[in-house]
Amino acid sequence: MAEDIKVIVFSLGEEEYGIEVEKVKTVERLMPITRVPKTPPFIKGVVNLRGVVVPVIDLRGRFGLAETEATEATRIIVVNSGEMEVGFIVDRANDVTDIGSDQIELPPEVVGGIQAKYLRGVAKTEGGRLLVMLNLSEVLNKSELVQLEQMEA
Template sequence: MDEELKVIVFTLADEKYGIEIKRVKGIERVMPVTRVPNTYDFIKGVINLRGVVIPVIDLRGRFGLPVEAYTHNARTIIVEVNDIEVGVIVDSANDVVDIDINHIEDPPEIIGGIKAKYLRGIAKMDENRFVVLLNLEKVLNNCELIQFNH
Protein backbone atom coordinates (compact mmCIF):
# COMPACT_ATOMS: atom_id res chain seq x y z
CA MET A 1 0.00 0.00 0.00
CA ASP A 2 1.32 3.42 -0.97
CA GLU A 3 1.74 6.04 1.70
CA GLU A 4 -0.69 8.95 1.60
CA LEU A 5 -0.38 12.51 2.78
CA LYS A 6 -3.54 14.18 4.09
CA VAL A 7 -3.64 17.88 3.19
CA ILE A 8 -5.92 20.88 3.51
CA VAL A 9 -6.38 22.37 0.03
CA PHE A 10 -6.81 26.13 -0.21
CA THR A 11 -6.96 28.70 -2.98
CA LEU A 12 -4.67 31.67 -3.49
CA ALA A 13 -4.94 33.77 -6.67
CA ASP A 14 -6.85 30.97 -8.47
CA GLU A 15 -4.18 28.33 -7.71
CA LYS A 16 -4.63 25.32 -5.42
CA TYR A 17 -2.18 24.89 -2.55
CA GLY A 18 -1.91 22.34 0.23
CA ILE A 19 -0.71 22.18 3.83
CA GLU A 20 -0.30 18.90 5.69
CA ILE A 21 -3.30 18.46 7.94
CA LYS A 22 -1.09 17.48 10.89
CA ARG A 23 0.23 21.08 10.84
CA VAL A 24 -3.24 22.66 10.88
CA LYS A 25 -4.73 23.62 14.24
CA GLY A 26 -7.91 25.17 12.84
CA ILE A 27 -9.58 27.16 10.09
CA GLU A 28 -11.28 30.42 11.03
CA ARG A 29 -13.11 33.21 9.28
CA VAL A 30 -10.89 36.25 8.78
CA MET A 31 -11.20 38.38 11.91
CA PRO A 32 -10.05 41.87 12.85
CA VAL A 33 -6.28 42.02 13.23
CA THR A 34 -4.35 44.28 15.60
CA ARG A 35 -1.54 45.84 13.58
CA VAL A 36 1.97 45.56 15.01
CA PRO A 37 4.34 48.42 14.12
CA ASN A 38 7.73 47.84 12.47
CA THR A 39 6.94 44.46 10.94
CA TYR A 40 7.08 43.18 7.38
CA ASP A 41 4.16 44.27 5.18
CA PHE A 42 2.90 40.70 4.79
CA ILE A 43 2.61 40.32 8.59
CA LYS A 44 -0.87 41.69 9.14
CA GLY A 45 -0.58 41.77 12.95
CA VAL A 46 -1.99 39.59 15.71
CA ILE A 47 -5.36 38.12 16.64
CA ASN A 48 -6.67 36.90 19.97
CA LEU A 49 -8.01 33.42 19.27
CA ARG A 50 -9.67 31.95 22.36
CA GLY A 51 -7.19 33.70 24.64
CA VAL A 52 -4.09 32.96 22.57
CA VAL A 53 -2.29 35.77 20.73
CA ILE A 54 -1.41 34.54 17.23
CA PRO A 55 0.55 36.39 14.53
CA VAL A 56 -1.23 36.54 11.17
CA ILE A 57 0.36 36.75 7.75
CA ASP A 58 -1.24 37.33 4.38
CA LEU A 59 0.04 34.63 2.01
CA ARG A 60 -0.64 36.82 -1.02
CA GLY A 61 1.69 39.45 0.42
CA ARG A 62 4.24 36.85 1.49
CA PHE A 63 4.42 35.45 -2.03
CA GLY A 64 4.49 38.86 -3.71
CA LEU A 65 1.06 38.37 -5.28
CA PRO A 66 -1.38 41.28 -5.64
CA VAL A 67 -3.09 41.83 -2.29
CA GLU A 68 -6.87 42.10 -2.62
CA ALA A 69 -9.73 42.84 -0.27
CA TYR A 70 -10.86 39.75 1.61
CA THR A 71 -14.07 38.15 0.39
CA HIS A 72 -16.58 36.20 2.49
CA ASN A 73 -14.71 33.02 1.38
CA ALA A 74 -11.36 34.14 2.83
CA ARG A 75 -10.10 32.09 5.75
CA THR A 76 -7.32 32.16 8.31
CA ILE A 77 -5.66 28.77 8.58
CA ILE A 78 -3.99 28.33 11.97
CA VAL A 79 -0.81 26.30 11.57
CA GLU A 80 2.02 25.30 13.89
CA VAL A 81 5.61 25.67 12.74
CA ASN A 82 8.59 25.22 15.06
CA ASP A 83 6.32 25.46 18.12
CA ILE A 84 4.82 28.78 16.99
CA GLU A 85 1.15 29.03 16.06
CA VAL A 86 0.60 31.33 13.08
CA GLY A 87 -2.49 32.32 11.12
CA VAL A 88 -2.18 32.44 7.33
CA ILE A 89 -4.86 34.27 5.36
CA VAL A 90 -5.94 32.54 2.14
CA ASP A 91 -8.62 33.27 -0.46
CA SER A 92 -10.59 30.16 0.50
CA ALA A 93 -10.07 26.79 2.19
CA ASN A 94 -11.71 24.17 0.01
CA ASP A 95 -11.11 20.61 0.90
CA VAL A 96 -9.21 17.85 2.67
CA VAL A 97 -7.61 15.37 0.27
CA ASP A 98 -5.37 12.32 0.44
CA ILE A 99 -2.36 12.53 -1.85
CA ASP A 100 -0.28 9.52 -2.83
CA ILE A 101 3.31 10.51 -1.97
CA ASN A 102 4.44 8.83 -5.18
CA HIS A 103 2.53 11.52 -7.09
CA ILE A 104 4.51 14.38 -5.52
CA GLU A 105 7.21 15.88 -7.73
CA ASP A 106 9.89 18.47 -7.01
CA PRO A 107 8.66 22.00 -7.73
CA PRO A 108 9.94 23.99 -10.70
CA GLU A 109 12.07 27.05 -9.83
CA ILE A 110 9.08 29.39 -10.09
CA ILE A 111 5.42 28.54 -10.23
CA GLY A 112 2.78 31.24 -10.48
CA GLY A 113 5.39 33.82 -9.47
CA ILE A 114 6.20 31.97 -6.23
CA LYS A 115 9.80 30.93 -5.62
CA ALA A 116 10.49 27.22 -5.27
CA LYS A 117 12.04 27.69 -1.81
CA TYR A 118 8.51 28.15 -0.43
CA LEU A 119 7.32 24.92 -2.02
CA ARG A 120 7.65 21.32 -0.90
CA GLY A 121 6.43 19.83 -4.14
CA ILE A 122 3.70 19.57 -6.74
CA ALA A 123 1.08 16.84 -6.28
CA LYS A 124 -0.64 15.59 -9.41
CA MET A 125 -4.26 14.87 -8.53
CA ASP A 126 -5.33 13.84 -12.04
CA GLU A 127 -4.57 14.80 -15.64
CA ASN A 128 -5.49 18.48 -15.23
CA ARG A 129 -5.39 19.13 -11.47
CA PHE A 130 -2.36 19.91 -9.38
CA VAL A 131 -1.92 20.94 -5.74
CA VAL A 132 1.16 22.95 -4.80
CA LEU A 133 2.43 21.78 -1.39
CA LEU A 134 3.93 24.49 0.81
CA ASN A 135 7.16 24.27 2.79
CA LEU A 136 5.90 26.00 5.94
CA GLU A 137 9.36 26.32 7.49
CA LYS A 138 10.38 28.55 4.57
CA VAL A 139 7.06 30.39 4.26
CA LEU A 140 6.98 31.15 7.99
CA ASN A 141 10.59 32.14 8.55
CA ASN A 142 11.50 32.11 12.26
CA CYS A 143 13.58 35.27 12.00
CA GLU A 144 10.53 37.16 10.76
CA LEU A 145 8.17 35.69 13.36
CA ILE A 146 10.45 35.44 16.38
CA GLN A 147 9.25 38.79 17.74
CA PHE A 148 5.82 37.18 18.35
CA ASN A 149 7.18 34.27 20.36
CA HIS A 150 7.90 36.32 23.46
Protein backbone atom coordinates in the same frame (compact mmCIF):
# COMPACT_ATOMS: atom_id res chain seq x y z
CA MET B 1 3.13 1.28 -1.45
CA ALA B 2 3.17 5.06 -1.13
CA GLU B 3 1.81 6.54 2.03
CA ASP B 4 -1.23 8.82 1.75
CA ILE B 5 -0.96 12.32 3.17
CA LYS B 6 -4.12 14.21 4.16
CA VAL B 7 -3.92 17.83 3.06
CA ILE B 8 -6.11 20.89 3.45
CA VAL B 9 -6.56 22.48 0.04
CA PHE B 10 -6.76 26.27 -0.14
CA SER B 11 -6.65 28.90 -2.87
CA LEU B 12 -4.77 32.09 -3.58
CA GLY B 13 -6.34 33.42 -6.75
CA GLU B 14 -6.63 30.59 -9.28
CA GLU B 15 -3.84 28.46 -7.77
CA GLU B 16 -4.57 25.65 -5.31
CA TYR B 17 -2.19 24.87 -2.46
CA GLY B 18 -1.94 22.18 0.17
CA ILE B 19 -0.79 22.00 3.80
CA GLU B 20 -0.62 18.68 5.64
CA VAL B 21 -3.61 18.29 7.96
CA GLU B 22 -1.43 17.38 10.94
CA LYS B 23 0.24 20.83 10.75
CA VAL B 24 -3.11 22.65 10.74
CA LYS B 25 -4.70 23.50 14.06
CA THR B 26 -7.87 25.19 12.83
CA VAL B 27 -9.45 27.07 9.92
CA GLU B 28 -11.21 30.29 10.96
CA ARG B 29 -13.28 32.98 9.31
CA LEU B 30 -11.50 36.31 8.93
CA MET B 31 -11.65 38.24 12.21
CA PRO B 32 -10.42 41.64 13.40
CA ILE B 33 -6.61 41.79 13.22
CA THR B 34 -4.59 44.10 15.46
CA ARG B 35 -1.72 45.73 13.54
CA VAL B 36 1.75 45.50 15.03
CA PRO B 37 4.26 48.26 14.20
CA LYS B 38 7.71 47.57 12.73
CA THR B 39 6.83 44.27 11.09
CA PRO B 40 7.18 43.31 7.41
CA PRO B 41 4.15 44.32 5.30
CA PHE B 42 2.99 40.70 4.84
CA ILE B 43 2.63 40.29 8.62
CA LYS B 44 -0.86 41.69 9.10
CA GLY B 45 -0.78 41.67 12.91
CA VAL B 46 -2.21 39.43 15.62
CA VAL B 47 -5.60 37.93 16.50
CA ASN B 48 -6.90 36.65 19.80
CA LEU B 49 -7.95 33.08 19.12
CA ARG B 50 -9.69 31.61 22.15
CA GLY B 51 -7.30 33.38 24.50
CA VAL B 52 -4.15 32.72 22.46
CA VAL B 53 -2.43 35.57 20.61
CA VAL B 54 -1.71 34.33 17.09
CA PRO B 55 0.38 36.28 14.55
CA VAL B 56 -1.30 36.50 11.13
CA ILE B 57 0.50 36.47 7.79
CA ASP B 58 -1.04 37.35 4.44
CA LEU B 59 0.20 34.55 2.18
CA ARG B 60 -0.44 36.69 -0.92
CA GLY B 61 1.88 39.36 0.47
CA ARG B 62 4.41 36.74 1.59
CA PHE B 63 4.61 35.33 -1.91
CA GLY B 64 4.68 38.72 -3.61
CA LEU B 65 1.23 38.29 -5.17
CA ALA B 66 -1.16 41.21 -5.56
CA GLU B 67 -3.30 41.69 -2.45
CA THR B 68 -7.07 41.49 -2.87
CA GLU B 69 -10.03 42.54 -0.79
CA ALA B 70 -11.23 40.01 1.75
CA THR B 71 -14.45 38.22 0.84
CA GLU B 72 -16.95 35.99 2.63
CA ALA B 73 -14.74 33.04 1.58
CA THR B 74 -11.49 34.48 3.03
CA ARG B 75 -10.09 32.25 5.80
CA ILE B 76 -7.28 32.15 8.31
CA ILE B 77 -5.55 28.77 8.43
CA VAL B 78 -3.82 28.41 11.80
CA VAL B 79 -0.77 26.16 11.64
CA ASN B 80 1.75 24.92 14.16
CA SER B 81 5.21 26.08 13.21
CA GLY B 82 7.71 24.75 15.71
CA GLU B 83 6.69 25.97 19.14
CA MET B 84 4.16 28.56 17.99
CA GLU B 85 0.91 28.98 16.11
CA VAL B 86 0.71 31.23 13.06
CA GLY B 87 -2.33 32.18 10.98
CA PHE B 88 -2.21 32.38 7.18
CA ILE B 89 -4.78 34.51 5.36
CA VAL B 90 -5.95 32.65 2.23
CA ASP B 91 -8.63 33.43 -0.37
CA ARG B 92 -10.55 30.19 0.24
CA ALA B 93 -10.13 26.95 2.17
CA ASN B 94 -11.57 24.42 -0.25
CA ASP B 95 -11.49 20.88 1.06
CA VAL B 96 -9.44 18.05 2.51
CA THR B 97 -7.97 15.45 0.19
CA ASP B 98 -5.59 12.50 0.25
CA ILE B 99 -2.39 12.64 -1.75
CA GLY B 100 0.00 9.74 -2.20
CA SER B 101 3.51 10.76 -1.17
CA ASP B 102 4.65 9.42 -4.57
CA GLN B 103 2.39 11.99 -6.30
CA ILE B 104 4.50 14.91 -5.02
CA GLU B 105 7.15 16.06 -7.47
CA LEU B 106 9.93 18.57 -6.89
CA PRO B 107 8.73 22.08 -7.64
CA PRO B 108 9.87 23.98 -10.72
CA GLU B 109 11.91 27.15 -10.01
CA VAL B 110 8.81 29.34 -9.98
CA VAL B 111 5.15 28.31 -9.69
CA GLY B 112 2.55 31.01 -10.27
CA GLY B 113 5.18 33.64 -9.49
CA ILE B 114 6.15 31.98 -6.19
CA GLN B 115 9.77 31.02 -5.58
CA ALA B 116 10.52 27.31 -5.26
CA LYS B 117 12.06 27.72 -1.78
CA TYR B 118 8.55 28.25 -0.35
CA LEU B 119 7.31 25.05 -1.96
CA ARG B 120 7.74 21.44 -0.93
CA GLY B 121 6.58 20.22 -4.30
CA VAL B 122 3.68 19.96 -6.70
CA ALA B 123 1.19 17.12 -6.28
CA LYS B 124 -0.88 15.72 -9.12
CA THR B 125 -4.11 14.32 -7.73
CA GLU B 126 -6.17 11.59 -9.35
CA GLY B 127 -8.78 14.13 -10.40
CA GLY B 128 -6.14 15.93 -12.45
CA ARG B 129 -5.75 18.81 -9.98
CA LEU B 130 -2.33 20.30 -9.40
CA LEU B 131 -1.71 21.18 -5.76
CA VAL B 132 1.23 23.31 -4.74
CA MET B 133 2.51 21.90 -1.44
CA LEU B 134 3.88 24.52 0.95
CA ASN B 135 7.19 24.21 2.75
CA LEU B 136 6.16 25.76 6.08
CA SER B 137 9.72 26.02 7.39
CA GLU B 138 10.57 28.38 4.50
CA VAL B 139 7.28 30.30 4.44
CA LEU B 140 8.32 31.36 7.94
CA ASN B 141 12.07 31.63 8.11
CA LYS B 142 13.97 31.64 11.40
CA SER B 143 14.46 35.41 11.76
CA GLU B 144 10.78 36.06 11.06
CA LEU B 145 9.77 33.40 13.60
CA VAL B 146 11.90 35.16 16.22
CA GLN B 147 10.17 38.43 15.34
CA LEU B 148 6.75 36.73 15.61
CA GLU B 149 7.65 35.14 18.95
CA GLN B 150 8.53 38.60 20.25
CA MET B 151 5.12 39.82 19.05
CA GLU B 152 3.44 37.06 21.07
CA ALA B 153 5.32 38.13 24.19
